Amino acid sequence: xxxxLFSSIIAISVVAFTFNSCKKDKPDTKTQSAVDNNICESEFxxxxxxxxxIAINENGVRTMQNICPAITIDSTxxxxxWPRIMIIDYGAGCTDSVDGKIRTGQIKCxxxxxxxxxxxxxxxxxxxxxxxxxxxxADSIKITHxxxxxxxxxxxxxxxxxxxxxxxxxxxxxxxxxxxxxTTTPNDDVFQLTxxxxxxxxxxxxxxxxxxxxxxxxxxxxxxxxxxxNLTPSGLPARTIDFGNGTxxxxxxxxxxxxxxxxxxx
Numbered sequence: 001x002x003x004x005l006f007s008s009i010i011a012i013s014v015v016a017f018t019f020n021s022c023k024k025d026k027p028d029t030k031t032q033s034a035v036d037n038n039i040c041e042s043e044f045x046x047x048x049x050x051x052x053x054i055a056i057n058e059n060g061v062r063t064m065q066n067i068c069p070a071i072t073i074d075s076t077x078x079x080x081x082w083p084r085i086m087i088i089d090y091g092a093g094c095t096d097s098v099d100g101k102i103r104t105g106q107i108k109c110x111x112x113x114x115x116x117x118x119x120x121x122x123x124x125x126x127x128x129x130x131x132x133x134x135x136x137x138a139d140s141i142k143i144t145h146x147x148x149x150x151x152x153x154x155x156x157x158x159x160x161x162x163x164x165x166x167x168x169x170x171x172x173x174x175x176x177x178x179x180x181x182x183t184t185t186p187n188d189d190v191f192q193l194t195x196x197x198x199x200x201x202x203x204x205x206x207x208x209x210x211x212x213x214x215x216x217x218x219x220x221x222x223x224x225x226x227x228x229x230n231l232t233p234s235g236l237p238a239r240t241i242d243f244g245n246g247t248x249x250x251x252x253x254x255x256x257x258x259x260x261x262x263x264x265x266x
Contacts, residue, residue, distance in 0.1 A: 031261055033233045034241050034254045036201040037209060039266045040160040040169035042224065043131050045193060046099070047107065048143050048153045048175055049219055051122060053186035054088060055115040068094030069103070084111045090129075098186055099222040105129035120145045134266075135161040149177040164202075171197035171209075180219070189219040193227070207233040212240065221248035223265045 054071055074085035088107040095102050105128035113120040124141035139157035146152055153173045160167040173195035180189035193216075197209040208231070215227030224243045232238040240255040250265045 029256070029259075029261065030205075030233065030236060031239075031254050031256075031263060032203055033199075033201045033205055033207040034231050034239060035263055036160075036167050037169070037197065037199055037207065037229075037231060038224075038241075038252070038263075039134070040136075040158060040167055040199060041171070041197065041209075042266055043134070043136055043160070044138070044141075044155050044158055044169065044171065045153070045173065045175075045191075045217060047124060047126075047141065048151060049177075049186070049189055049191050049217070051088070051107065051109055051124065051143065052115075052151070052177075053189060053219070055086070055109070055111070055122070056184075082111065082113050085109065086111065093130075098219050101131050101222065103129070103131050115145065118145055118147060133162075135159075137161070146174075149181050151175045151177075167202060168200040169197065170199065171195060173197075178216075187220045191217050191219075193217060201233075205233050207231055215243065216246070218248065223248065223250050224252070 068090065070087075070089045070091070072087050072089065074087065086109040088109065090103040090105055093102050093104040105126070107129065108125040108127055110123040110125075111120065112122070115122070122143045124143065126137050126141070129136050137159050138155050140154070141156070141158075142152075142154045144152045144154075151174070153171070153175055155169065155171045158169040158171075160169060173193050176192045178190045178192050180186070192214045194211040194214050196211070198207065199209075200206050210230050212228040212230050213226075215229070216225050218225055225248055226246045227243045229241040230238045231241055237257060242253045242255065244252060252263055252265055254261045254263060
């Protein structure tokens with residue numbers, strides 16, 4: 001009887017060890033947080049260069065009509081002083097001439113002072129703002145002009161909303177314009193981005209993000225072209241998002257525990 005019992009214990013132990021080994025050896029393939037972070041990051045970080053290119057060309061923010069987007073000044077605030085309000089109005093929808101995406105709604109920008117001055121800031125509100133049918137909103141977006149061609153972009157309680165799910169996103173980034181600052185066209189603008197972010201993906205999993213190598217965003221390209229991020233989902237190991245070597249395409253890779261997965265950017 002003792003021999004049978006002892007044999008049974010050994011058998012159960014072997015099964016338990018085998019089961020646990022299989023669980024430990026199962027590869028981590030969860031990439032949803034990385035995909036959803038890119039959906040939010042791509043557009044929220046686009047807002048700052050977009051507003052900047054319009055503001056510097058407006059000489060204190062003039063009024064431009066009959067284009068898409070229409071750029072206007074709230075006449076009740078245009079008294080020669082500050083703050084001033086600029087509205088970037090995409091109306092019912094128009095195709096952006098720079099990245100080819102269809103945008104609708106408005107971007108409301110409240111300037112604390114002339115945008116060329118260091119220390120000036122812009123408070124941004126997204127109003128019924130959609131990009132290719134994806135809705136974007138935030139409790140607060142603030143851009144601060146820190147130094148020549150260097151800005152801090154803070155997004156607080158951002159949301160990226162589709163018909164099927166909603167994402168949460170927040171970030172504090174430093175953006176440095178590395179090209180295009182001396183011209184009046186936004187098409188040659190290039191920005192370098194560093195900083196941190198955090199969010200919640202469509203499955204409810206929270207995550208944090210930190211820049212490993214500066215992210216490069218060219219206005220004439222719809223996607224991030226190069227740079228690396230470390231993204232850490234709650235309860236999971238960090239994974240590295242690699243945007244490539246500077247080629248303008250929608251492909252990026254995610255490296256998890258030495259395993260590489262490809263994904264297509266929004």
